[in-house]
Amino acid sequence: MRAAVLHTPGQPPVFDPHPDPQPGAGRTLVRVTAAPVVPLDLLCASGTSYLGRPATPYVPGVQGVGVVQHSAVHAPGSRVWFATTAGMAPGDGSLAERCSVADADVVPLEAGVPDVALAALGLSAVAAWMALSWRGRLRPGERVVVLGGGGAVGQAAVGAATLLGAGRVVAVCRSEEAQARARRAGADEVVPLSEDVDVLAARLAEACGGAADLVVDPVFGAAATAASRVLAPAGRLVNLGGASGDEATFSSSVLRSRSAEVLGYTNNALTAEQRAQALTAVAGHAAAGRLAVAAETCALSDVAAAWARQAAGDVGARLVLTP
Numbered sequence: 431m432r433a434a435v436l437h438t439p440g441q442p443p444v445f446d447p448h449p450d451p452q453p454g455a456g457r458t459l460v461r462v463t464a465a466p467v468v469p470l471d472l473l474c475a476s477g478t479s480y481l482g483r484p485a486t487p488y489v490p491g492v493q494g495v496g497v498v499q500h501s502a503v504h505a506p507g508s509r510v511w512f513a514t515t516a517g518m519a520p521g522d523g524s525l526a527e528r529c530s531v532a533d534a535d536v537v538p539l540e541a542g543v544p545d546v547a548l549a550a551l552g553l554s555a556v557a558a559w560m561a562l563s564w565r566g567r568l569r570p571g572e573r574v575v576v577l578g579g580g581g582a583v584g585q586a587a588v589g590a591a592t593l594l595g596a597g598r599v600v601a602v603c604r605s606e607e608a609q610a611r612a613r614r615a616g617a618d619e620v621v622p623l624s625e626d627v628d629v630l631a632a633r634l635a636e637a638c639g640g641a642a643d644l645v646v647d648p649v650f651g652a653a654a655t656a657a658s659r660v661l662a663p664a665g666r667l668v669n670l671g672g673a674s675g676d677e678a679t680f681s682s683s684v685l686r687s688r689s690a691e692v693l694g695y696t697n698n699a700l701t702a703e704q705r706a707q708a709l710t711a712v713a714g715h716a717a718a719g720r721l722a723v724a725a726e727t728c729a730l731s732d733v734a735a736a737w738a739r740q741a742a743g744d745v746g747a748r749l750v751l752t753p
Contacts, residue, residue, distance in 0.1 A: 433526030439477025451530035465494035474517025494524030541717035550725035558587035570595035572643035580608020651675035
């Protein structure tokens with residue numbers, strides 16, 4: 431088969447011939463129809479992260495959508511979403527024509543959402559959904575702030591917050607294009623990002639009507655510092671990533687006086703059942719036109735260019751590769 435093959439950590443994968451995956455006990459063989467290039471793929475492939483240095487050559491891709499070709503558990507011919515541990519453990523991932531996946535990491539799809547649209551949502555939408563509902567304990571009517579609201583996680587979080595009953599959703603975005611994406615996702619108000627923490631905190635307080643009950647934070651840095659200052663009593667800030675840096679500053683007096691919480695989140699903490707339930711919910715809303723992120727389709731053969739764009743941050747949409 432042909433696949434995106436990473437030969438050297440830190441270098442982009444190339445479109446090369448690669449051995450076909452073989453069916454095996456406890457594994458499902460999937461013909462891949464759509465697979466996104468996501469930041470986790472680049473992190474795994476860097477060879478310098480906390481995840482360790484991957485054995486090469488291997489095929490990156492931590493998730494995808496496809497059709498079952500062979501399985502003892504899932505019906506051949508059925509559409510599925512799947513996750514892999516490519517780059518985190520030995521084995522190949524989704525950026526290929528075919529992929530061998532652990533049975534438990536395959537989620538059958540009943541909702542009629544297009545493959546590219548669901549691949550674009552994927553684990554980003556799972557993270558947004560679970561950060562809001564499970565880790566953040568969102569209650570109906572609460573005010574939600576989404577940092578990085580124009581990114582894939584941010585767009586999913588804006589849409590999911592409304593679906594989960596938020597009373598008001600405020601997005602924070604850097605560029606005008608990102609602000610437009612957050613509005614399309616359903617934000618009630620969009621606040622331009624300011625690196626001046628005092629300015630951003632004042633803008634957030636005004637946009638939220640005084641305070642925020644829940645902050646979804648995939649960026650950290652100055653934006654998280656500002657958002658922490660406008661947490662309501664019993665407010666929660668859920669951090670999903672550090673796109674803007676690995677450090678933020680929080681006031682002890684603010685957190686203590688409001689009994690506020692700063693919480694970490696990772697999809698790796700989910701059970702396979704939790705992930706499947708979240709993905710199924712996301713797919714249902716996507717099929718009904720209630721949840722989406724901007725997506726751009728690229729050919730698998732153009733993986734090197736797509737990888738470079740993701741690495742440079744030169745993307746206004748989730749890049750989804752199709753064989």
